[in-house]
Amino acid sequence: MPKRRISVRKLVSLSVLLALGVILNIAENYMVFFPAIPGMKLGLANTIGLLVLALFGPTEFLLIGFLRVLLAGTFSGFGSGFMMSMTGFVFSATVTLLLYHTKKLSIYGLSMVSAVFHGVGQVTMISLLYQNVLMFNYLFILMFSGIIMGLLIAFLTKIILQRVRFQGIKEVNYEDNIEQ
């Protein structure tokens, strides 16, 4: 069976993106954007996820996302916060990749869905932890914020993709489609 080789440049690029993702993840945990709504975040670490998907593809997107949550957990602890992050990631990555393969949505749609389902995953986990469906009362708040934050993150990712020259990536995984 032929071995799949990974170039050093690709390995370095992925490592840098992973490190940035972990830093953004941890930094965001300490920022409170809206005190009245705990858990509402800008989701800057999602920018890294979208970048990885657009530059490398779905396998790397899954791998870097999983490692980001795991590494952030080693710094912040493997408590209930980690369990919520992991469930949020599993939900959002599953739905994002399913929709990515339909080839219908752009980076905006994928980012929105990813942010919303991250919230759905988190609320599901906290409902299971406390065994109370009342926690779903946070869902509509996280859905509204997910839509807005998802669009902002997609816009930011698009700017980064257009402005930054990513060296050593032979074939990117995004296309500059005609806006409709």
Next chain:
Amino acid sequence: MKKAKVKINKTPWDTYTFSALLVLASLLLVVLNSAFKTSDPLMVFVYVRNTLIDKLDLRVNQSKTYLQSDYPVFKGDITIEILDQKVRVEKETSPRKYCSIQGYVGEVARPVICLPNSFYIVIMGASYA
């Protein structure tokens, strides 16, 4: 079959998805608001994990502390305060203080969760639970 790639410009499907999510979130808001509407006098229900440990009248201004010695799962003592038909977690021990910085909550069925302490409070009608 053509390999899937990330499109970086908007497509009509983004607009449909945006609209669908917005409608879904709005429906959820309406359904939840009507589901928890109550004419009963409002109470603050205090939980540790899924166990109800206390019920406080929301009409009475008061402050109450739950001790770590009574609930070993707590990271420290937790004080809640009821003022003008609203409730807040006044003091708690947690790394990010999410539940105390949330401030006063007056809405029915909106829990205030202190995650590492496995503690939460919620305003509901007296007949709840």
